[in-house]
Amino acid sequence: MRYEVSCLSGVAASGPYEVIVLKPRGRMTSLEAVYFGQELQEVCGGRYPNVLVDMADVIFLDSCGIGSLVGGLKVAKQQGVRLALASLHGPVRLAAELICIDQLFEIYENAQQFLDALATGLSTSLDS
Numbered sequence: 001m002r003y004e005v006s007c008l009s010g011v012a013a014s015g016p017y018e019v020i021v022l023k024p025r026g027r028m029t030s031l032e033a034v035y036f037g038q039e040l041q042e043v044c045g046g047r048y049p050n051v052l053v054d055m056a057d058v059i060f061l062d063s064c065g066i067g068s069l070v071g072g073l074k075v076a077k078q079q080g081v082r083l084a085l086a087s088l089h090g091p092v093r094l095a096a097e098l099i100c101i102d103q104l105f106e107i108y109e110n111a112q113q114f115l116d117a118l119a120t121g122l123s124t125s126l127d128s
Contacts, residue, residue, distance in 0.1 A: 019052055025057040033065040060092070066096075087110050
């Protein structure tokens with residue numbers, strides 16, 4: 001599995017913000033999920049207050065992939081980091097819905113919607 005990492009910043013009414021965006025590609029299964037999960041946990045270690053996983057280019061997600069996301073969420077909560085997901089679609093959205101992952105994560109239609117929520121100070125999911 002390949003993934004991109006980028007850092008975005010902006011200014012909201014409450015002040016400046018930074019977001020680390022992880023954008024995995026391909027299948028998020030077993031070995032790929034382990035490597036991605038390690039990177040996600042490292043990013044959620046507290047250096048950045050906002051982390052977004054943009055799933056737009058993920059074509060398949062199994063239980064190992066879900067486990068890597070949940071492991072990242074656990075670290076994020078311990079460190080006071082806001083971790084959100086964006087761009088769930090097709091079989092990835094179906095897998096997430098089957099295990100009610102939307103009850104654990106903030107989920108947004110796309111990365112821009114998350115950035116807009118940060119800029120306006122919203123802290124809840126805007127996904128329908």
